[in-house]
Amino acid sequence: PLTQLTLNELKDKPWRLPGADLSDYFNYGFDEISWLAYCAKQDKLHADFNPAKVITELLN
Amino acid sequence: PLTQLTLNELKDKPWRLPGADLSDYFNYGFDEISWLAYCAKQDKLHADFNPAKVITELLN
Amino acid sequence: VYLHVDPQSKIPECYNYTNLGFCPDGPNCQRRHIRKAMCPMFLTGFCPNGPKCELGAHPKFKLGLIQGQLKFKIY
Ligand SMILES: [Zn+2]
């Protein structure tokens, strides 16, 4: 997903440095992995269950 | 998770009121119909998901 | 009675941190990072409590409003 690309494009990943506080960067108890998973779910569900798409499928 | 049944049992559907913001209630870009479609897909037990019925109920 | 005014309260909330759940600026961000718990029902996809929910935050993962260097595209 594009969200993942975006995070990879960030050259520095300062939250990985020793002494960094993850929660300064990630809210809701996310870390890098769980946040990317959340983004991937956002990407996927927005694409697969987009209301217009669902309606179109229902009517066909 | 809330299933189709639960959604129908909710007497108040405050997200339908004028001025309501769907995204206060639904994540991932869902609306009522796409959420029900998603629940139906998630839960094979709800394979009785009937698009025509859903639409009828929504219009009532 | 003293009304304690938090000096931080005038700093606007960070959109990325609150809605996307991530801000690349971390501790250097000029906006407030308000730590929250997410509503478990909303995380699943739907919560009937809407804006009145007391189970946790309902962050809006919305695009096009993102501040700073993060660029998301969702369609
Ligand atoms: Zn920030």
Ligand SMILES: [Zn+2]
């Ligand atoms: Zn909630």
